[in-house]
Amino acid sequence: MGSGSADFRPLALSMGEPAGVGVELALALWAARRREPVPAFVALGDPAVFADRARLIGLDVPLAETEPEGAPALFGDRFPVLPLGEPCRAEPGRPDPRDAAAVVEAIRRGVEFVHGGRCCALTTLPIAKAPLLEAGFAHPGHTEYLGALAEELWGQPARAVMLLWAEEIAVVPVTVHVPLKDACAALTTDDIVETGRVVARDLRRRFRIEHPRLAVAGLNPHAGEDGKLGSEDAEIVAPAVERLKAEGIVATGPHPADTMFHAAARKRYDAALAMYHDQALIPVKTLAFDRAVNVTLGLPFVRTSPDHGTAFDIAGTGAGNPDSLRAALGLAAQLAREPLPA
Numbered sequence: 001m002g003s004g005s006a007d008f009r010p011l012a013l014s015m016g017e018p019a020g021v022g023v024e025l026a027l028a029l030w031a032a033r034r035r036e037p038v039p040a041f042v043a044l045g046d047p048a049v050f051a052d053r054a055r056l057i058g059l060d061v062p063l064a065e066t067e068p069e070g071a072p073a074l075f076g077d078r079f080p081v082l083p084l085g086e087p088c089r090a091e092p093g094r095p096d097p098r099d100a101a102a103v104v105e106a107i108r109r110g111v112e113f114v115h116g117g118r119c120c121a122l123t124t125l126p127i128a129k130a131p132l133l134e135a136g137f138a139h140p141g142h143t144e145y146l147g148a149l150a151e152e153l154w155g156q157p158a159r160a161v162m163l164l165w166a167e168e169i170a171v172v173p174v175t176v177h178v179p180l181k182d183a184c185a186a187l188t189t190d191d192i193v194e195t196g197r198v199v200a201r202d203l204r205r206r207f208r209i210e211h212p213r214l215a216v217a218g219l220n221p222h223a224g225e226d227g228k229l230g231s232e233d234a235e236i237v238a239p240a241v242e243r244l245k246a247e248g249i250v251a252t253g254p255h256p257a258d259t260m261f262h263a264a265a266r267k268r269y270d271a272a273l274a275m276y277h278d279q280a281l282i283p284v285k286t287l288a289f290d291r292a293v294n295v296t297l298g299l300p301f302v303r304t305s306p307d308h309g310t311a312f313d314i315a316g317t318g319a320g321n322p323d324s325l326r327a328a329l330g331l332a333a334q335l336a337r338e339p340l341p342a
């Protein structure tokens with residue numbers, strides 16, 4: 001199915017939050033694989049979570065426990081799953097912080113499989129941040145954790161950057177999982193420049209855009225209105241744009257964020273750099289909620305995710321739309337196939 005021939009390494013698919021919608025979206029995509037092929041993956045997590053959810057939503061999905069190497073050949077007939085961690089306790093829609101270790105383990109093992117050449121890339125099912133943080137997890141999201149894992153396993157510094165990508169829009173938040181008041185206070189010229197460098201490099205290397213055009217948003221209304229509505233645009237953002245340009249990166253801004261995302265404006269850039277999480281994610285989720293993919297740039301491997309979260313309100317109903325996960329799996333397989341230019 002898709003790349004489900006035995007010649008291909010599978011994608012690693014981490015279980016995500018076992019109470020969330022991700023589990024059933026993966027099952028639904030597998031169940032529909034003959035109509036709409038998906039790249040072969042191996043799900044990493046508690047097999048009972050997948051089996052119970054399939055039963056609950058009325059899908060006939062035979063599971064097969066396997067190591068990654070066995071997944072491509074199995075994929076046509078069985079849903080491949082590699083058991084990890086302890087049995088999970090969550091019920092659909094009701095997360096249990098005692099599952100945190102298993103959730104984190106699935107992500108870590110996925111990265112290890114990619115590092116070891118046993119999987120071609122990682123796609124993550126959504127996690128809920130609160131139960132993980134409650135259980136003592138040290139990172140506010142996958143992005144930050146993946147940066148730390150990359151440094152640990154590859155032994156080189158990694159600046160993990162969140163890109164939300166769809167055909168019609170691509171956005172990058174410079175500050176990510178940070179409370180808004182702290183994001184404003186923490187924003188620095190260096191952060192914008194370093195993020196811009198990663199985006200320009202990876203759009204070129206991974207997305208094959210030869211001269212990526214970056215549009216940098218201002219922080220304040222009307223990008224500060226000549227300093228009358230805040231000084232950060234002139235003092236922090238504008239110097240970052242100048243530094244990126246001086247390095248030969250095509251960058252413009254600071255642009256008033258409210259007028260950067262309409263159709264004509266989006267034609268002028270390949271990615272928008274936003275100064276905080278919602279400035280980036282509101283436009284992409286408004287325009288392309290069921291298609292957009294979260295891609296982590298700046299890593300020595302490919303990681304994608306659907307753009308949405310755990311959707312506890314519909315978990316266990318079978319009503320979730322799997323299209324963003326389908327796009328995430330497809331993009332991961334596509335990016336992993338492309339050899340990286342120097």
Ligand SMILES: NC(=O)C1=CN([C@@H]2O[C@H](COP(=O)(O)OP(=O)(O)OC[C@H]3O[C@@H](n4cnc5c(N)ncnc54)[C@H](O)[C@@H]3O)[C@@H](O)[C@H]2O)C=CC1
Pocket residue numbers: 021025125126127128129130142294305306307308309310311312313314319320321322
């Ligand atoms: N990549 C990840 O791990 C992500 C995790 N999250 C986490 O998810 C949790 C819930 O976040 P929310 O802000 O509520 O966002 P959410 O995306 O989980 O849900 C927002 C709304 O969209 C709907 N929705 C989401 N995915 C859907 C799908 N596939 N089909 C149909 N409807 C869908 C939900 O039912 C809900 O009404 C939080 O803990 C958040 O941290 C959020 C975004 C990404």
Ligand SMILES: NCC(=O)COP(=O)(O)O
Pocket residue numbers: 140141142143144281294305307
């Ligand atoms: N809102 C996007 C999001 O929270 C996803 O973050 P991550 O877990 O992929 O870092």
